[in-house]
Amino acid sequence: MTSKEKLEMEKMVVVEGSYAVAHAVKVCRPNVISAYPITPQTHIVEGLSQFMADGEIPNCEYINVESEFSALSALVGSSAVGARCYSATTSQGLELMHEVLFNVSGMRLPIVMTVVNRAVSAPINIWNDQQDSISQRDTGWIQLYAENLQEAADMIAQAYKIAEDKEVLLPAMVCMDGFILSHVYEPVILLEQELTDKYLPPYEPLYKLDPKKPMTFGALADPNYYTEFRYLQQKAMENALKKIESAANEFYEIFGRYYGGLIDEYQTEDADIILMAMGSIAGTIKDTIDNLRQNGVKVGLLKVRAFRPFPAEAIRKTIKDAKVVVVLDKNISLGLNEGALFTETKSCLYNTKNRVPVVGYMIGHGGRDIRMCTIEKIISEAQEIMKSGIKIESQFTDVREELI
Amino acid sequence: MKHLFVSGHRGCAGCCDAMATKFTLMGAGENCIVVSPTGCLEVMTTPFPESSWNVPWIHSLFENAAAVASGIEAALKALGKKDNTRVVAIGGDGATMDIGLQAISGAFERGHDFTYVCIDNEAYMNTGVQRSSGTPFDASTTTSPAGKISFGNPRPKKNMPAIIAAHGSPYVATTSLGYAKDMINKVKKATETVGPTYIHCHAPCTTGWGFDTSKTVEVAQMAVKTGLWPLFEMENGEITKVRKIGKPAPVEDYLRMQSRFKHLFTKEGGEEEIAKIQAIADKNIEYYGL
Numbered sequence: 001m002t003s004k005e006k007l008e009m010e011k012m013v014v015v016e017g018s019y020a021v022a023h024a025v026k027v028c029r030p031n032v033i034s035a036y037p038i039t040p041q042t043h044i045v046e047g048l049s050q051f052m053a054d055g056e057i058p059n060c061e062y063i064n065v066e067s068e069f070s071a072l073s074a075l076v077g078s079s080a081v082g083a084r085c086y087s088a089t090t091s092q093g094l095e096l097m098h099e100v101l102f103n104v105s106g107m108r109l110p111i112v113m114t115v116v117n118r119a120v121s122a123p124i125n126i127w128n129d130q131q132d133s134i135s136q137r138d139t140g141w142i143q144l145y146a147e148n149l150q151e152a153a154d155m156i157a158q159a160y161k162i163a164e165d166k167e168v169l170l171p172a173m174v175c176m177d178g179f180i181l182s183h184v185y186e187p188v189i190l191l192e193q194e195l196t197d198k199y200l201p202p203y204e205p206l207y208k209l210d211p212k213k214p215m216t217f218g219a220l221a222d223p224n225y226y227t228e229f230r231y232l233q234q235k236a237m238e239n240a241l242k243k244i245e246s247a248a249n250e251f252y253e254i255f256g257r258y259y260g261g262l263i264d265e266y267q268t269e270d271a272d273i274i275l276m277a278m279g280s281i282a283g284t285i286k287d288t289i290d291n292l293r294q295n296g297v298k299v300g301l302l303k304v305r306a307f308r309p310f311p312a313e314a315i316r317k318t319i320k321d322a323k324v325v326v327v328l329d330k331n332i333s334l335g336l337n338e339g340a341l342f343t344e345t346k347s348c349l350y351n352t353k354n355r356v357p358v359v360g361y362m363i364g365h366g367g368r369d370i371r372m373c374t375i376e377k378i379i380s381e382a383q384e385i386m387k388s389g390i391k392i393e394s395q396f397t398d399v400r401e402e403l404i
Numbered sequence: 405m406k407h408l409f410v411s412g413h414r415g416c417a418g419c420c421d422a423m424a425t426k427f428t429l430m431g432a433g434e435n436c437i438v439v440s441p442t443g444c445l446e447v448m449t450t451p452f453p454e455s456s457w458n459v460p461w462i463h464s465l466f467e468n469a470a471a472v473a474s475g476i477e478a479a480l481k482a483l484g485k486k487d488n489t490r491v492v493a494i495g496g497d498g499a500t501m502d503i504g505l506q507a508i509s510g511a512f513e514r515g516h517d518f519t520y521v522c523i524d525n526e527a528y529m530n531t532g533v534q535r536s537s538g539t540p541f542d543a544s545t546t547t548s549p550a551g552k553i554s555f556g557n558p559r560p561k562k563n564m565p566a567i568i569a570a571h572g573s574p575y576v577a578t579t580s581l582g583y584a585k586d587m588i589n590k591v592k593k594a595t596e597t598v599g600p601t602y603i604h605c606h607a608p609c610t611t612g613w614g615f616d617t618s619k620t621v622e623v624a625q626m627a628v629k630t631g632l633w634p635l636f637e638m639e640n641g642e643i644t645k646v647r648k649i650g651k652p653a654p655v656e657d658y659l660r661m662q663s664r665f666k667h668l669f670t671k672e673g674g675e676e677e678i679a680k681i682q683a684i685a686d687k688n689i690e691y692y693g694l
Binding site: 034060061070082215222225 | 434478
């Protein structure tokens, strides 16, 4: 063990994922927190409430709203006044926010929100998949996905850095898998206040609601003006591509931790088979890869950290020499029979010379356990595709035929 | 005096929203931040890149003005900028009494220091005069039209001031566009009172109610004179002040001024309906001691 590793070990504490996130929010010095309780997000907002009760978050107000709709609506007002704002939600709560999500992005308010990913009703189900945040794909929010507790916590600071950048000014969702990350205890390094202050300067809004300098927010834009608002949001998303990378790099310089920028790669250099996925499933895939590599299977992982903006260029570059690409999605577009990452990965290759076969597996719906043996089976099917081509382009994984 | 709400907006001649907003800002003063939900007021005053507002103003959505106001108040406190800055929400009857009611209930229950002003023109005017829970009994609207078997809206107005008072609001008042000074003074008192306060302004809409654009004030005054719109103040749930009306005018005088009630005078059985409306006024006169 190097002395640096030893020092890091000493800093580690074993905490629940939700606590690590709540602590990260605290050291980012928010001014207004507004949230409504919903499983499995509750431990985050309980943690923040306790920090408030103990006077540990200075210059901050916590609003106990009556719904998720009002949780985010309140932050529209707060952010417009110039406050750094935070909320957390999941599943039904996120879907209830749908209308407000568009509004926040359209008004270019850099609110950061944790989405503790959970399945969407009906049937009601409190366990993990990523249908909730994927369903909000087009609302104009940056979407980042964390693999483990440390990344979920560290991503909060990175998200503020990206969202508040003057060339971006877009809201950001930090997505973490429900229960798998939110309720698990792991050793993590809690973000240090001093280092976080160095990394994340106070939020200085370009425009704000101020009686000394009256401005109109949320005006009506008729057909002469509406298009340009959308165009500028798209430009801001494009700017965010660079900022997500630089936020990760600057984070590494100050904290010494790095998980990739837009994407991260694991054993992809010589890989014939590249798996793509988002969130905690990356850990299971990496363990599976380690096992299979011992048997000489050339397989690697492309972990997508940023789903919006979509990292098309980074994906194209990473998979350029692969012989087959396998995309795992914890979501489905019903009627298309594809997960979103799969559809968009195919889309970003279409007008290129790369004709690599791409197949999709929808997996882990409603919290169904994803085992290493399942990943192994998927990889063995990919080996067949290398030999004899695609037979099934996109499919459900682990369907219990006996129940149908 | 500095004009906080200026001309050039797209409101109709005789527009109740424009008048009510002007009076509201005269009462609130320039050190305020205004939130408007979706509606005529928002649409007509902020066609990008123009604005009629000389105070900071924000529009978010139809149903969330009270939540946005909560967030503004909380942020001002957190940033140490609350001082005497007043947070004022100005919304229509649909945004207030229907779609925004939950957010309003939440904001009043939490006790934010802000004032909510409802400009009640008794229907969804921005979308073309559809019925709301503020629409009075027997008014004809595009979704509660009078017809062969209908006298129009079958339900009386929702009692919004009572709902707000039940939240423990320190100050709730009704007012009317017919009485500008009354409105300015009540808004002033509401914004000077610490805590969540409420003003409900009866606001005749020339387009939706069907009267000449010069008659907005007259129609508003007649509603008060008949007892159909009582003017009162409530402090901490108790009625503390009522505007006396002397000898009440018959409701027929008020109904005749507006085409939304014209079926009551042309259709068989209209007299009985007018008697029912008179009974509403009589009950108000007795209950409030008008």
